[in-house]
């Protein structure tokens with residue numbers, strides 16, 4: 001009998017749709033834990049600066065090589081619902097604080113693995129869940145206690161923290177340089193409200209262009225468009241630009257349906273073309289009349305319109321991405337106009353300089369000296385697409401770390417030191433708790449130690465010796481003792497400047513614990529029959 005069928009008075013009653021699969025109780029839980037463990041295991045070898053990269057091949061055969069946890073998860077296609085859940089949690093972590101994804105998944109996996117040991121000893125899942133919840137709250141409290149304040153006005157301090165997130169091997173050689181650019185960009189984009197800071201990363205645009213090396217990466221105060229000026233007869237440099245930012249074509253749009261126009265004489269064709277040309281000319285006249293000397297549109301610009309614009313000395317750029325159009329509008333104070341007929345002088349944005357410049361082999365358009373001084377572009381350069389892609393991911397991580405520091409200017413020691421200290425304090429505290437809950441708290445502490453264990457492994461250390469030394473040093477009061485992955489020894493993390501934002505770490509603990517709890521709570525999996533496509 002299928003698990004979806006119930007017997008009643010000898011008559012089978014179908015509750016679930018034919019073909020549905022149901023797994024219950026311990027089986028459901030174990031299957032979920034197993035799936036989460038697999039995901040955690042895949043990610044664990046990518047943790048830290050000596051972590052391994054993954055080669056991911058999507059359904060179209062495109063290859064991505066990365067060591068970034070969030071990127072790996074994004075590309076991975078998983079089937080199991082619990083694995084999907086874990087990936088969702090990791091993505092949420094990435095969206096919220098932009099870092100700590102790998103750590104969160106690895107920690108969640110280990111929490112579940114250790115919960116399984118307790119389940120094997122006959123401890124009820126609700127007791128484990130309660131214990132994990134208490135441990136999570138206490139861990140976050142301790143995290144706040146051990147965190148140290150930093151001064152976000154000091155760019156050197158920010159750069160030192162940001163550098164840790166640029167440890168991907170591909171960009172490692174240029175980390176000092178890129179960290180400085182990330183900090184400078186953030187300092188331009190950040191807004192100070194009272195004694196609080198708000199860094200909206202939308203202000204920071206990242207453009208990529210092939211070049212000789214990452215060291216050619218530049219910071220531009222303003223917006224850079226990966227586009228050329230459309231017509232050779234147009235100016236390439238406009239000072240005191242008045243910019244029309246359009247979401248409207250400067251061409252006669254083709255109808256969506258195939259249409260036939262019957263003409264009976266050559267004059268009619270001529271009249272027809274002239275009419276088109278007149279409409280385009282009227283658009284250009286209108287733009288010139290309101291004083292625009294630069295036109296930037298999301299849509300196309302017809303050759304005839306290009307010609308008229310050139311004659312009027314107007315610079316024009318077409319087919320600009322929607323996101324760039326929005327950034328331009330914000331930076332220049334322009335209103336995005338959808339109907340050229342209705343454009344008014346006050347819709348125009350301004351910029352001190354708009355110029356087409358050669359970057360490597362290609363041309364790009366630079367919009368500089370914008371009225372809103374927060375707009376900034378990081379123009380990444382690198383010798384290959386893969387380097388540029390990884391540099392962009394790392395740069396995003398660094399920017400997120402800086403944003404986290406502006407939000408909460410506090411740091412904790414990295415390299416597993418933070419996790420070791422929390423584990424130590426959890427054990428001390430947990431021993432005072434009654435009964436079986438205590439066991440769950442102790443497992444939580446053990447799970448945290450998994451992070452330094454993996455870092456030790458990637459550093460080529462014996463993990464058992466490393467953890468023993470770390471425990472000893474933390475017991476002796478050295479809160480900053482962690483694994484110096486790059487030189488392969490246990491060391492004081494504050495001294496070598498391996499530190500992480502508090503915000504990332506408290507999020508990691510919360511995401512990991514909540515994911516583990518969510519998965520432990522499930523005791524019934526009902527899967528609908530797969531619909532055939």
Ligand code: ADP
Pocket residue numbers: 046047048049051068069070099100101102103104164165167413414415416455483484485486498499500
């Ligand atoms: P995540 O996606 O979780 O941020 P990462 O691969 O970026 O994962 O690894 C982050 C971990 O690596 C943090 O615990 C951080 O403290 C640690 N880490 C970074 N740089 C170093 C270093 N030089 N030595 C030791 N640990 C480091």
